[in-house]
Amino acid sequence: MYQWHFEVISDYYPVFIDGAWVTAQLTAFSFSIGIVLGFLLALGRLSKKRLVSIPATVYVEAFRATPALVQLVWIYYALPIITGIRLSSFSAIGLGLGLHTAAYFGEIFRGGIQSIERGQVDAAKSVGMVYHQTMWRIILPQAVRRMIPPFMNETANLIKLTTLGSVLAVYELLHASNVLITETYRPLEIYTITAIIFGMIIYPLIALSRLIEKRWAKGR
Amino acid sequence: MKYGGTRDDTKEIVGSEPEGPGTAAQELPMFRIRNLRKRFGSLEVLKGIDLDVRRGEVLVVIGPSGSGKSTLLRCLNFLEEYDEGEVHFDGELIGYRLGARGRRERDSERNIAKMRAHMGMVFQHFHLWPHKTVIDNVVEGLVIVKKVERRAALEIGVRLLTRVGLAEKANVYPGTLSGGQMQRAAIARALAMKPKAMLFDEPTSSLDPELVGEVLEVMSSLAREDDTGHHGTTMIVVTHEMGFAREVADVVVMMDQGVVVESGPPDQVLRNPLHSRTRAFISKVLH
Numbered sequence: 413m414y415q416w417h418f419e420v421i422s423d424y425y426p427v428f429i430d431g432a433w434v435t436a437q438l439t440a441f442s443f444s445i446g447i448v449l450g451f452l453l454a455l456g457r458l459s460k461k462r463l464v465s466i467p468a469t470v471y472v473e474a475f476r477a478t479p480a481l482v483q484l485v486w487i488y489y490a491l492p493i494i495t496g497i498r499l500s501s502f503s504a505i506g507l508g509l510g511l512h513t514a515a516y517f518g519e520i521f522r523g524g525i526q527s528i529e530r531g532q533v534d535a536a537k538s539v540g541m542v543y544h545q546t547m548w549r550i551i552l553p554q555a556v557r558r559m560i561p562p563f564m565n566e567t568a569n570l571i572k573l574t575t576l577g578s579v580l581a582v583y584e585l586l587h588a589s590n591v592l593i594t595e596t597y598r599p600l601e602i603y604t605i606t607a608i609i610f611g612m613i614i615y616p617l618i619a620l621s622r623l624i625e626k627r628w629a630k631g632r
Numbered sequence: 633m634k635y636g637g638t639r640d641d642t643k644e645i646v647g648s649e650p651e652g653p654g655t656a657a658q659e660l661p662m663f664r665i666r667n668l669r670k671r672f673g674s675l676e677v678l679k680g681i682d683l684d685v686r687r688g689e690v691l692v693v694i695g696p697s698g699s700g701k702s703t704l705l706r707c708l709n710f711l712e713e714y715d716e717g718e719v720h721f722d723g724e725l726i727g728y729r730l731g732a733r734g735r736r737e738r739d740s741e742r743n744i745a746k747m748r749a750h751m752g753m754v755f756q757h758f759h760l761w762p763h764k765t766v767i768d769n770v771v772e773g774l775v776i777v778k779k780v781e782r783r784a785a786l787e788i789g790v791r792l793l794t795r796v797g798l799a800e801k802a803n804v805y806p807g808t809l810s811g812g813q814m815q816r817a818a819i820a821r822a823l824a825m826k827p828k829a830m831l832f833d834e835p836t837s838s839l840d841p842e843l844v845g846e847v848l849e850v851m852s853s854l855a856r857e858d859d860t861g862h863h864g865t866t867m868i869v870v871t872h873e874m875g876f877a878r879e880v881a882d883v884v885v886m887m888d889q890g891v892v893v894e895s896g897p898p899d900q901v902l903r904n905p906l907h908s909r910t911r912a913f914i915s916k917v918l919h
Contacts, residue, residue: 529759531755531757531759532759532761534711534753534755534759535753535755535759535760535761535818535821536761537709537711537745537748538709538711538748538751538752538753538822539748539749539772539773539777539821539822539824539825540745540746540748540749540750540773540777540778540825541745541773541776541777542741542742542745543741545776545777549772549776550761553763554761554762554763557763
């Protein structure tokens with residue numbers, strides 16, 4: 413019969429706080445890159461100019477077709493050889509996850525924008541709106557409502573993907589846990605707590621997404 | 633010539649209306665369409681349309697589905713880019729400009745948008761913006777495109793909603809309206825821009841039969857007097873409503889397979905059509 417020793421948690425709780433903080437930073441870093449680049453990728457893929465839409469499509473497909481872990485390792489080890497730019501392991505993970513998530517965010521944005529029926533755009537054009545007015549005033553306010561559920565999903569995914577930082581020894585939550593395990597030999601307790609912490613971060617996002625959906629459903 | 637001698641009849645009808653002093657601007661037709669051609673891939677939808685629409689004139693376009701009526705309308709405000717020919721609106725070529733070496737090139741988005749703001753368009757499926765209230769639908773163009781101050785825009789909006797009988801629905805979302813109410817709101821939205829002409833693309837085709845009347849009523853009132861109350865609105869209406877065509881139109885144009893089959897005053901085209909295709913179409917619609 414296994415004896416659980418959860419007291420290791422209270423003894424070492426600062427480790428979890430430090431790890432969670434790095435996880436949060438990594439998430440914020442890559443989320444920012446992902447949301448900006450993702451929006452540009454969506455507009456790029458929707459562009460009528462092939463010089464814009466083809467590179468955007470190639471980017472999205474390339475990042476979706478290869479594993480995130482491989483992308484991160486490649487950025488950390490191969491990029492310096494090609495460009496001479498050496499990133500810290502934290503920057504490499506943050507940038508890599510940002511570039512990775514941008515591909516997925518981009519597809520969510522593109523899908524949302526494309527789901528708005530063409531008549532909405534026709535009506536906007538017919539009162540004399542130009543592209544950016546149509547996009548910001550008519551398409552995006554409607555599209556964002558449809559994007560929220562998959563967008564929250566992908567954001568939750570991103571938070572979980574930050575655990576890949578452990579392979580490059582970035583001191584995020586999972587790596588912090590691994591280090592602690594080598595000191596305490598209590599892997600089951602520590603992984604249990606790690607899972608609970610991730611759940612505590614991610615579940616509110618899911619709840620928030622559901623709340624927003626309900627709100628907007630009522631507003632219509 | 634596709635329109636043959638019928639164009640002279642058109643002139644007679646319009647010429648009989650008191651027009652005031654015949655300045656050059658008034659002589660100039662609102663729309664001058666010449667050899668308009670449009671193809672979708674290998675399918676030629678418009679095969680050389682010639683039409684004039686005079687100021688204050690109501691032109692009704694009839695014809696079987698697939699005859700190119702809607703495409704014609706959408707080419708006029710460049711929602712569809714036509715391939716050949718010319719559309720002049722109030723004296724200006726729509727959608728293109730002469731570039732270097734006299735070649736025709738697409739006009740800038742800004743210019744095209746500016747020109748569109750002078751034409752109101754009403755769609756078969758309304759296309760109200762569901763995330764905005766009725767009044768916000770109406771004033772959106774005023775505030776965003778014309779940069780009218782919001783308070784002034786709201787005044788105009790309320791006046792127009794009153795005109796189409798929807799004042800009490802100003803602050804609700806379009807989703808709560810009936811089809812007829814939605815279409816009247818869409819008309820108010822188009823009128824808010826003070827357009828020089830209104831384009832109606834089958835405005836009653838998606839309405840329940842009992843709601844058609846209220847929309848046609850508003851359109852008839854526009855035909856009688858425009859927003860300034862001075863004279864009738866220039867209107868091009870694609871519709872299957874023969875009663876409306878008979879009572880309100882100055883000119884009826886019959887289209888089939890991408891060409892104008894015949895055109896003339898409603899009495900002639902609807903009662904004594906010259907062309908067998910017109911006769912066949914009208915009897916099909918009426919029976």
